[in-house]
Amino acid sequence: MSAGAGGEAAGTAAAGGGAAASAAAGGGARPGEGARWGERKVYAYGVTAGLVLLMLAPLFRRPPADSFPLSTYPMFSWGRHDARTAVERAIGVDSRGERRPIPPRLVGSEEVLQAKATLAQSIRQGARAARALCRGIAARVAEQDRYADVVKIEIRTDTFDAVAFFDGQEAPVDSKLHATCKVGAR
Amino acid sequence: MMRRLLDRFDRAFFAEAPAERLAILRLLVGGFALVYLCVRAVHLQRVGHLPPGSFRPIGVVSVLSAPLPLWAVRALIGGAIAAGAAFVAGYRFRVTGPLFSALLLWVLTYRNSWGMVFHTENLLVLHVIALSLGAAADALSLDARAARRAGVAPPAPDGRYGWPIRLFCAITVTSYFIAGVTKLRNSGLDWALSDILRNYVAYDNVRKIALGDTHSPLGGALVRYRFLFPPLALCSLAMELGAPLALFSRRIAVAFCGAAWLFHLGVLLTMAILFPYPLLGIAFAGFFELEKMRDLRRPRRAGPASRTGGRERLSQAREPL
Numbered sequence: 001m002s003a004g005a006g007g008e009a010a011g012t013a014a015a016g017g018g019a020a021a022s023a024a025a026g027g028g029a030r031p032g033e034g035a036r037w038g039e040r041k042v043y044a045y046g047v048t049a050g051l052v053l054l055m056l057a058p059l060f061r062r063p064p065a066d067s068f069p070l071s072t073y074p075m076f077s078w079g080r081h082d083a084r085t086a087v088e089r090a091i092g093v094d095s096r097g098e099r100r101p102i103p104p105r106l107v108g109s110e111e112v113l114q115a116k117a118t119l120a121q122s123i124r125q126g127a128r129a130a131r132a133l134c135r136g137i138a139a140r141v142a143e144q145d146r147y148a149d150v151v152k153i154e155i156r157t158d159t160f161d162a163v164a165f166f167d168g169q170e171a172p173v174d175s176k177l178h179a180t181c182k183v184g185a186r
Numbered sequence: 187m188m189r190r191l192l193d194r195f196d197r198a199f200f201a202e203a204p205a206e207r208l209a210i211l212r213l214l215v216g217g218f219a220l221v222y223l224c225v226r227a228v229h230l231q232r233v234g235h236l237p238p239g240s241f242r243p244i245g246v247v248s249v250l251s252a253p254l255p256l257w258a259v260r261a262l263i264g265g266a267i268a269a270g271a272a273f274v275a276g277y278r279f280r281v282t283g284p285l286f287s288a289l290l291l292w293v294l295t296y297r298n299s300w301g302m303v304f305h306t307e308n309l310l311v312l313h314v315i316a317l318s319l320g321a322a323a324d325a326l327s328l329d330a331r332a333a334r335r336a337g338v339a340p341p342a343p344d345g346r347y348g349w350p351i352r353l354f355c356a357i358t359v360t361s362y363f364i365a366g367v368t369k370l371r372n373s374g375l376d377w378a379l380s381d382i383l384r385n386y387v388a389y390d391n392v393r394k395i396a397l398g399d400t401h402s403p404l405g406g407a408l409v410r411y412r413f414l415f416p417p418l419a420l421c422s423l424a425m426e427l428g429a430p431l432a433l434f435s436r437r438i439a440v441a442f443c444g445a446a447w448l449f450h451l452g453v454l455l456t457m458a459i460l461f462p463y464p465l466l467g468i469a470f471a472g473f474f475e476l477e478k479m480r481d482l483r484r485p486r487r488a489g490p491a492s493r494t495g496g497r498e499r500l501s502q503a504r505e506p507l
Binding site: 040045067068072073074079082101110120133162163 | 196199200229232233235236237239240244245291294295298299300301302303304305307308309311312315316319320345346349350352353356357360361364365367368369371372373374376377380381382383384385386388389390391392393394395396397398399406407409410
């Protein structure tokens with residue numbers, strides 16, 4: 001398959017303006033067809049310019065705001081010179097005191113980033129919101145046989161050195177506990 | 187001089203294209219959007235279970251001050267799926283095309299209105315909007331079949347089938363260009379010349395591990411090799427900033443599509459982030475003469491009786507591709 005549309009735009013430029021040419025050329029062209037083609041051109045240019053300008057608009061907003069579907073695509077664009085990574089997360093603690101992460105779907109979303117955003121928002125909103133989320137997670141965990149050994153949920157922010165993490169230094173370099181709650185009647 | 191340039195641009199923008207090319211684009215993009223909605227339907231309605239306090243409406247959903255009731259979320263998703271089926275089938279497209287684009291825009295914006303804006307669906311929605319505003323159902327559609335039955339001749343190649351494809355391509359390259367400009371604006375050339383990409387790969391994988399999600403072991407292993415990342419970052423940035431050039435040259439278009447596809451493959455392999463729309467090639471389909479895909483099938487139909495003839499047809503079919 002060869003590149004067409006984009007290339008053809010340049011490649012067939014000399015061939016003339018398609019229907020415009022055929023409409024204007026007369027051969028079978030009905031009266032008024034040229035005007036209709038003109039209207040079509042105005043419509044096409046309007047739609048194209050409108051959509052492309054709308055796409056570019058977020059670049060000119062101050063401060064830049066991420067939205068949907070018009071975005072500046074800011075993910076991974078900031079100057080992250082430091083590998084330190086703070087992660088808001090929910091942790092399950094079993095009766096022996098061992099900890100393991102609670103998966104995103106039990107936090108409230110199958111999307112890991114949505115789950116993280118939910119945790120971060122509840123932490124920002126204060127201890128009460130964090131406790132409410134904690135209780136919701138605990139209720140969902142209580143329904144899961146796989147997590148039958150989990151007796152307590154913690155909402156916390158753990159900070160890791162992300163590069164050192166993959167060299168074996170997996171322990172957080174800093175931790176902050178925001179809320180804790182028991183799982184069901186276990 | 188300016189006049190000549192504008193004339194040239196006008197001729198290029200309205201260059202003829204067969205109705206089939208635009209129709210195949212509709213089938214690909216609409217088909218993807220429809221399958222995506224069906225596969226994600228349960229997840230899309232599950233945002234109704236998130237805490238109402240997490241609701242942060244954006245885009246068209248900004249008209250709401252509180253989340254919709256669950257029945258309304260489900261009804262809108264169902265409506266989007268039904269309109270998507272009509273979009274793909276090309277049934278009463280002048281109505282169902284814009285209707286599908288509006289419902290898809292709403293449903294996906296609503297999903298992004300919970301404190302986390304994702305960037306995997308932007309291009310899909312913009313492409314559906316662009317196609318819904320063109321004559322994308324004049325071929326390979328129920329509308330086209332009805333027109334044929336009414337005695338209307340099949341449409342000849344025309345400029346009205348060309349400009350929506352040019353718009354499709356413009357949307358694709360603009361989205362990559364914006365991403366490149368944002369990186370330059372937020373980090374300068376440091377983004378490509380320092381450890382920023384390496385830190386992001388490490389950061390993204392660590393947070394996935396910490397959150398109990400699937401991560402990329404390859405990304406974690408590569409983080410140890412610092413020297414790998416600046417060249418990869420430089421190539422990514424060059425692809426993004428150079429994307430608009432793909433509108434002006436066939437060769438650059440092919441190079442851009444290949445580079446962008448490799449970029450998404452790299453993101454998948456090192457960060458376990460899946461962008462299915464570009465990885466399946468659909469985001470770049472507007473750059474190709476899609477109607478010629480049919481030629482690939484012809485040689486298979488040739489019977490064994492005429493081996494030589496079959497080979498000739500095969501070479502003829504492949505030559506322009």
